Amino acid sequence: MPKESKQELGKRGEQTAATYLEAQGMRILARNWRCRHGEIDIVAEEGPTLVVVEVKTRSSRSHGTALESVSPTKLARLRMLAAKWLTTQPTTFETVRVDVIALERFAGDFALRHVRGAI
Numbered sequence: 001m002p003k004e005s006k007q008e009l010g011k012r013g014e015q016t017a018a019t020y021l022e023a024q025g026m027r028i029l030a031r032n033w034r035c036r037h038g039e040i041d042i043v044a045e046e047g048p049t050l051v052v053v054e055v056k057t058r059s060s061r062s063h064g065t066a067l068e069s070v071s072p073t074k075l076a077r078l079r080m081l082a083a084k085w086l087t088t089q090p091t092t093f094e095t096v097r098v099d100v101i102a103l104e105r106f107a108g109d110f111a112l113r114h115v116r117g118a119i
Helices: 004-024 070-087
Strands: 027-035 038-046 050-060 095-104 111-115
Touching: 004 027, 004 038, 004 050, 004 095, 004 111, 027 070, 038 070, 050 070, 070 095
Parallel strands: 050 095
Antiparallel strands: 027 038, 038 050, 095 111
8 A cells, every 4th residue: 555645644634633523512614724824724613612723643753743743833823823714704702722633643543632722
């Protein structure tokens, strides 16, 4: 079986994360939302909370764990992007949260770690 490209791995990781979030009762509002400032992997709704989700997928730890690859700078950017996304929406939310879903696959299935309120 040929090795999966980085893009294919990332795409499968994002699909796994979206399926997981829906199973947790969240509603997916957008995927891969882009503006000139950056991209949000998944925008979801959990009750009155807007949840911006960064998905990191790894097939090895040669560059650290998937979770370690999300820097404080990246989390701050996601908060800013959440504010930008909100300006495009007619809906308001009581709170905004940034979550990280770290997926690691070394042999077969993904191991998933969900960090709620990463900042």
